[in-house]
Amino acid sequence: MFKSAELLKQKVRRYVVPFFAVVVLAAITIVVCAAVAGKVVNIYDGNSVTNFKTSKLTVGEALEEAEIIPGAFDKVEPSLDSAVVANMDIHITRAVPVIVKDGTAQKEVYTLAETVGDFLTEQGIVCGIHDTVTPEVATPIVGGLEIVIRRAKTINYFGDAGNITITTLENTIADMLWHVGISVGVDDFTEPAIDTVLTDGMTVKLVRVEKKVVVNESRIGYQTIERNTDSLTKGNSRVVQKGYNGIRTETYAVVFHDGVEVSKELISSDVTREPVNKIVEKGTAAPKVQPVSTGTKAKGADFSYQKMLVCTATAYDLSYESCGKRPGDANYGITASGMRAGYGVIAVDPSVIPLGTKLYVEAADGSWTYGYCVAGDTGSGIRGNRVDLFFNTSIEAKSFGRRSVNVYVL
DSSP states (O other), X not given: OHHHHHHHHHHIIIIIHHHHHHHHHHHHHHHHHHHHHOEEEEEEETTEEEEEEEOOSBHHHHHHHTTOOOOTTOEEESOTTSBOOTTEEEEEEOOEEEEEEETTEEEEEEEOOSBHHHXXXXXXXXXXXXXXXXXXXXXXXXTTEEEEEXXXXXXXXXXXXXXXXXXXXXXXXXXXXXXXXXXXXXXXXXXXXXXXXXXXXXXXXXXXXEEEEEEEEEEEOOOEEEXXXXXXXXXXXXXXEOOBOEEEEEEEXXXXXXXXXXXXXXXXXXXEEOOBOXXXXXXXXXOOOOOOTTOOBOSSSSOBOSEEEEEEEEEEOSSXXXXXXXXXXXXTTBOTTSOBOOTTEEEOOTTTSOTTOEEEEEETTSSOEEEEEEEEEOOTTOOSSEEEEEOSSHHHHHHHOOEEEEEEEO
8 A cells, every 4th residue: 555655646646736837837937928028008198109019017118108298297097006907008198387376475486286266275375355366266277377475564654645555566665556546746755756666555555745935925024224314403303314224035945845944045135125214304403582572571580582372281291192103103292293202292273373483382371381392293183272281201291281371482
């Protein structure tokens, strides 16, 4: 029995083992032959289709053998490391370059997106509600396409209308103001400068500039010149020339910012009317006694006179109650003859006693004397044989009352 088993083993070694060896060798031969013979693959590269027989094992090797090189951003399906099988379809989607302008930034990007909207999603670019994208999001992507994203900015504006908030897509202050219809004059300016690039949250102030020519007139005071004359007796004076103020005209260039004066420059200064000095003559002559043919003498004094009038006398002074004027009023203290009011200057009716007549006044009963005086003033109530005697104080004038006097015409 042992010999029979041993014999069986010998037969197996002799016949079975070689048989299996032949089978394995045949299989290997088939595989090698198939590999050497190659597989047909279909390469779809954009609009180009290539039928290619390859003995390579992976898609990447097959493309390299076919001298088809995918770019770094291209998409290959199946992937480059996938095994090649017979009649395989290989699809290559080529990435195309687009130019992206996002605000002030610009860059070139390769993309596989089909539309502008897909591209924004692919690149993670988020646009706000007021931002704009050109061209529209449904536009197909083609190589060299320029995609412009305009970012809306919120600007705090101070100007004519007060403080307002402007949402704008413009790049500079000048563009923003033009777009919202705010005109800027040739002298107006903005803070910051009008060509400044806008940034979100920026504050912009528009300053209106107004230039004016302003003319001012100022007074040039006159002088009072006094000169002596022997044509008047000592203590008397007269105005021979009234004084007038002159005028100086000054012209200024004035600049206003938002209505506030910021500069003032003198352009010219001219005297447009010269002042006229006031000339007053003061008497230097001694009073003269002119004897008359009658040789009549006054009661209370040693002088001769031409005639004597019995008059009713009242009194006045420089108070408002007496003359109707106050210090500073025009011609305050100046009489109708041009003399300055003072003791010895009395008001008369010029039709009875001419202005300038030298007089002597005393009480009709000789109880008091006013003295030498001159007819230098008039009055609305002084008519006929009536005179108004000047006193230096209102107390003296009021206490005088109404009296009968002798008026001597010298």
